[in-house]
Amino acid sequence: MWLLLPFVILPIVEIALFIQVGGAIGVLPTIALVVLSTLGGTAVMRRQGALAMLDVQRAMQEFRDPAAPMAHGALIMIAGLLLIVPGLFTSALGLLLLIPAVRELVMRWMGRRIGVSGTGYGYRAPGRDSDFAGDYPAGFRRGSSRDGVIDGEYSVQDDPPAPVREGLTDGRTQGGTGGKSGWTRH
Numbered sequence: 728m729w730l731l732l733p734f735v736i737l738p739i740v741e742i743a744l745f746i747q748v749g750g751a752i753g754v755l756p757t758i759a760l761v762v763l764s765t766l767g768g769t770a771v772m773r774r775q776g777a778l779a780m781l782d783v784q785r786a787m788q789e790f791r792d793p794a795a796p797m798a799h800g801a802l803i804m805i806a807g808l809l810l811i812v813p814g815l816f817t818s819a820l821g822l823l824l825l826i827p828a829v830r831e832l833v834m835r836w837m838g839r840r841i842g843v844s845g846t847g848y849g850y851r852a853p854g855r856d857s858d859f860a861g862d863y864p865a866g867f868r869r870g871s872s873r874d875g876v877i878d879g880e881y882s883v884q885d886d887p888p889a890p891v892r893e894g895l896t897d898g899r900t901q902g903g904t905g906g907k908s909g910w911t912r913h
Contacts, residue, residue: 741814768810
């Protein structure tokens with residue numbers, strides 16, 4: 728029910744504003760405002776969207792948290808979308824979102840309402856059916872400090888004999904075709 732409320736109230740508000748503004752400045756200037764708003768919203772989305780992506784990339788290159796540039800970019804894109812939607816109220820909201828101080832207020836308000844519930848990583852053990860079931864390889868248990876050391880094993884293998892190495896095959900037939908593919912070792 729609450730989700731349908733904006734879709735009922737918004738058109739009523741927009742129609743009332745069209746009537747009020749149209750009566751004050753005339754029909755053609757009101758239509759011109761809506762058309763200019765749409766063109767401005769398109770320009771904002773095109774230009775500011777690209778700049779927002781550059782800000783995110785710059786933040787990541789400088790090893791800073793990209794959350795703030797991403798949030799600003801998203802709010803700028805929403806502002807452009809609100810400017811494109813025909814209506815005076817939505818255009819006013821879009822223009823407000825283009826002001827950096829207003830975006831900061833919106834981000835702070837949203838930050839108080841959104842919380843991180845938890846983070847972690849998972850490991851799927853070979854042959855297990857469940858992911859992230861608390862199965863961690865030895866040395867990677869939560870809370871352990873390994874200083875970035877990864878244990879591994881290796882073995883040294885000698886080169887194959889010269890005829891095999893040069894021809895990549897020992898001359899046996901493959902799959903009954905009688906030919907040498909040159910791609911496999913036997």
